[in-house]
Amino acid sequence: MNEKQLLGSETAKGGFRNEDEVIEKFNNWETDEVAQDWLIAMNYVIKEIEFVKAVKIGGNFKTDVQVQVTIKLKEAIDCENLSIKLVSNPQGFNQIDKREIDKYVAMWNIPKDIEIILKLFIGKIEPKSKENLKDARRMLLTEMSQEDQDKIIAFFNTNKILIVSDILKGRDKFSADWMLVILKKDSESYDWALKNINTVMNVFGKGAIRITKQGSMKIGEIGMQRKGGDGGRESAKMLQFKINPCLLFKEDK
Numbered sequence: 001m002n003e004k005q006l007l008g009s010e011t012a013k014g015g016f017r018n019e020d021e022v023i024e025k026f027n028n029w030e031t032d033e034v035a036q037d038w039l040i041a042m043n044y045v046i047k048e049i050e051f052v053k054a055v056k057i058g059g060n061f062k063t064d065v066q067v068q069v070t071i072k073l074k075e076a077i078d079c080e081n082l083s084i085k086l087v088s089n090p091q092g093f094n095q096i097d098k099r100e101i102d103k104y105v106a107m108w109n110i111p112k113d114i115e116i117i118l119k120l121f122i123g124k125i126e127p128k129s130k131e132n133l134k135d136a137r138r139m140l141l142t143e144m145s146q147e148d149q150d151k152i153i154a155f156f157n158t159n160k161i162l163i164v165s166d167i168l169k170g171r172d173k174f175s176a177d178w179m180l181v182i183l184k185k186d187s188e189s190y191d192w193a194l195k196n197i198n199t200v201m202n203v204f205g206k207g208a209i210r211i212t213k214q215g216s217m218k219i220g221e222i223g224m225q226r227k228g229g230d231g232g233r234e235s236a237k238m239l240q241f242k243i244n245p246c247l248l249f250k251e252d253k
Helices: 003-007 019-027 033-041 101-108 112-122 146-158 160-168 197-205
Strands: 049-056 065-071 077-087 094-099 178-186 189-196 209-211 217-219 222-226 239-243
Touching: 019 033, 019 049, 019 065, 019 077, 033 049, 033 189, 094 101, 094 160, 101 112, 101 160, 112 146, 112 239, 146 160, 146 209, 146 217, 160 197, 160 217, 160 222, 178 197, 189 197
Parallel strands: 077 178
Antiparallel strands: 049 065, 065 077, 094 239, 178 189, 209 217, 217 222, 222 239
């Protein structure tokens, strides 16, 4: 195992503007050293590869880029599904999942009492009493009763594995196998980290489920919050989950 494969990250020259440049690098794998490093990180032996084709996956899937690898003397084609995170701030947060609350209710079989708590949290249901609320349109989790706080923590604890998997990996035909994080250092260089999805789920899912001082929730290293913004339109009342993708770099240290 070489040093780059062991670390899973490497400073390289150039920059990334979008996923198309990731695709271009994979499709030029024979001469692109970074693409070769990515393939090695995904457990391929370069001299055994015959052909690589990367394609963009459109639609609302966890996978952004699929890499199809043909091995010499092997009829089958391996397909690796990558979730791509292009970031410029090592302390920044990236949205990883956002939906209408009813979709989460169906996905996770959320019981009625937890559904009501979440709808109060995002403003789908207006609070009966607006006294002492930071925002009269909704309730922060810290503004709810201790009983309701305990209920929602208990629900997410019971269903943590399923929830973390759905948020990071997905469960459809384009569920993610890997996460590739590219951190732009300056106009001339970047760092990257490429991790299999099980490692990703361990990194972001580890830690307690807790209500924050700001009145939102943390599921390990995953933040749950009301989407907000959108000029107060109905789409602001979606539930969203965020991570700091650069935590994957710390996995190597």
